[in-house]
Amino acid sequence: MxxxxxxxxxxxxxxxxxxxxxxxxxxxxxxxxxxxxxxxxxxxxxxxxxxxxxxxxxxxxxxxxLVPYLQGATIYEILDPLEKSIYSHVTEAMDRAFNDYALLPVQRERILKAIAYSIDNGEFN
The missing domain is CATH 1.10.260 (434 Repressor (Amino-terminal Domain))
Known part of the structure; x- marks a missing residue:
């Protein structure tokens, strides 16, 4: 989106x-x-x-x-303020890690969506 x-x-x-x-x-x-x-x-x-x-x-x-929402974070809207803060910090850390690779913004978004999907579906317990 x-x-x-x-x-x-x-x-x-x-x-x-x-x-x-x-x-x-x-x-x-x-x-x-x-x-x-x-x-x-x-x-x-x-x-x-x-x-x-x-x-x-x-x-x-x-x-x-917040920047993660602007960049298309899918679950961001439903998070409480503490979760939004944590999500923002994680997203910033991932952005720093992604800068080491030549990834297009759309590729970054797909990776973040895959992680969000995994979390939403209980794949990380």
């Missing part, structure tokens, strides 16, 4: 409108990330590219969600 598109649509914004609003957010918060345009948003939403770590963090702040 592409959460950027979902959250953008929930705000009632076009890709161009979201790019403008996000660029304003970047400017107002003195963030050191590059401004975006609608074609960047389109590439994120079609998974032809993905945001940098810093941009994911800014997007998460903008949408008031």
């Amino acid at each position: 592409n959460r950027i598109k979902q959250l953008r649509n929930e705000e009632g914004l076009t890709q161009k409108g979201f790019a403008e609003a996000f660029n304003k957010y970047i400017y107002e918060n003195n963030l050191t990330i590059k401004p975006i345009n609608f074609s960047v948003v389109s590439k994120w939403e079609t998974q032809k590219s993905s945001p940098t770590k810093a941009t994911y963090e800014a997007l998460a702040d903008y949408f008031d969600v």
Whole structure:
């Protein structure tokens, strides 16, 4: 699931409108990330590219969600606050481990979904 598109649509914004609003957010918060345009948003939403770590963090702040949720974590919505904290820490640790390998974002998401599926189905006891 592409959460950027979902959250953008929930705000009632076009890709161009979201790019403008996000660029304003970047400017107002003195963030050191590059401004975006609608074609960047389109590439994120079609998974032809993905945001940098810093941009994911800014997007998460903008949408008031955590990065794992924004990246498509499947079980994140049903977790309590403590579990969300643990999940975020585990996801960050896995991201650091994944950086040692040349994995595409979609491959990372599949691995995380497989782990979540295994946990949900009691395969880790």
